[in-house]
Amino acid sequence: MAFYDVKGQDRAIELLLGSFLSQRVSHAYLFYGPEGVGKHKVATLFAQLLNCEHPLDGKEPCQTCGSCRKISSGSHPDIITVKPEGASIKIAQMRMMQERAFYKCYEGRIKVIMVEEAQLLTSEAANSLLKILEEPPRDTLFILMTQDTRKLPLTVLSRCQGIPFTWLSDDDIADIFAQQGLEVRIPLVLAQGSMGKALVLNEKTKLSALIQEVGKMLAELKNSGYHEIFSQVEKLEKDKELVSLTLEILAAHYRDQLIREINRPGGQNDTATLFALEEITKVDYYLKSNANTRLVLEVLLINLRNIERGERGYNPDGKSSGSQI
Numbered sequence: 001m002a003f004y005d006v007k008g009q010d011r012a013i014e015l016l017l018g019s020f021l022s023q024r025v026s027h028a029y030l031f032y033g034p035e036g037v038g039k040h041k042v043a044t045l046f047a048q049l050l051n052c053e054h055p056l057d058g059k060e061p062c063q064t065c066g067s068c069r070k071i072s073s074g075s076h077p078d079i080i081t082v083k084p085e086g087a088s089i090k091i092a093q094m095r096m097m098q099e100r101a102f103y104k105c106y107e108g109r110i111k112v113i114m115v116e117e118a119q120l121l122t123s124e125a126a127n128s129l130l131k132i133l134e135e136p137p138r139d140t141l142f143i144l145m146t147q148d149t150r151k152l153p154l155t156v157l158s159r160c161q162g163i164p165f166t167w168l169s170d171d172d173i174a175d176i177f178a179q180q181g182l183e184v185r186i187p188l189v190l191a192q193g194s195m196g197k198a199l200v201l202n203e204k205t206k207l208s209a210l211i212q213e214v215g216k217m218l219a220e221l222k223n224s225g226y227h228e229i230f231s232q233v234e235k236l237e238k239d240k241e242l243v244s245l246t247l248e249i250l251a252a253h254y255r256d257q258l259i260r261e262i263n264r265p266g267g268q269n270d271t272a273t274l275f276a277l278e279e280i281t282k283v284d285y286y287l288k289s290n291a292n293t294r295l296v297l298e299v300l301l302i303n304l305r306n307i308e309r310g311e312r313g314y315n316p317d318g319k320s321s322g323s324q325i
């Protein structure tokens with residue numbers, strides 16, 4: 001793996017290499033952006049570059065020296081990774097990290113401390129990290145990674161140089177699959193720009209059957225009566241994962257439709273498609289707030305049926321003409 005193999009994150013890599021080549025590496029970076037788009041990979045490459053015995057062209061880790069190999073395999077003593085234990089990163093983990101941070105490098109030039117999912121730092125842990133960032137040990141680089149900068153204290157954010165990571169395009173995801181010799185078994189629109197998500201979904205052996213089933217359900221929805229809709233929901237609601245995958249497939253279907261509508265000559269999207277997407281988003285929200293799954297799904301399918309039949313429009317004032325939960 002090399003920087004040029006990383007897809008879709010040119011801006012982040014440019015910023016990092018720029019700081020490296022001008023010898024202005026910060027003592028703390030914050031890699032922020034969606035989950036599963038390459039933050040950890042880029043952090044590892046950067047740690048390798050900082051410690052590589054003979055970087056290629058002065059800006060790519062060689063991947064063959066002892067240091068590069070140990071970092072790849074996770075056995076380099078100067079590379080410390082902190083990740084959530086359970087639901088959070090705790091103060092005890094920060095204390096252990098702090099102790100190691102102040103030792104001299106064992107064999108590398110720069111000690112690299114990676115904090116994954118930094119949004120899960122407890123407030124005590126974040127405070128403890130802040131103290132180290134305020135007076136960083138020598139030859140030590142911190143790389144904090146997060147999907148959600150809003151959950152990090154401003155005091156921590158202000159101590160780090162931000163490096164933005166972005167969603168991947170479907171083409172980038174397809175390229176990464178090809179790079180890894182993997183077969184793409186899902187419509188990439190389902191991955192919503194995250195390679196991590198694409199890999200997880202691709203692993204689900206029953207997913208392609210489910211996609212077909214949801215497609216069939218949508219096709220039949222127009223002519224479905226309440227009885228068909230209720231029995232469909234009865235099948236669905238037993239399995240939480242099935243519900244969430246079905247919702248994702250439905251959302252992907254309408255997102256795809258929206259893109260096709262925008263790109264066709266004349267370029268206007270059908271407000272019914274927007275409305276369908278809005279209904280699906282609402283359901284996601286209701287289910288997360290512990291609403292009655294069966295009721296929520298029944299209302300969704302009835303609303304989608306009405307949309308498919310062209311019986312339900314979208315009013316710009318935000319009020320819809322159909323049934324509400």
Ligand SMILES: [Zn+2]
Pocket residue numbers: 051052053054055061062063064065066067068069
């Ligand atoms: Zn090397």
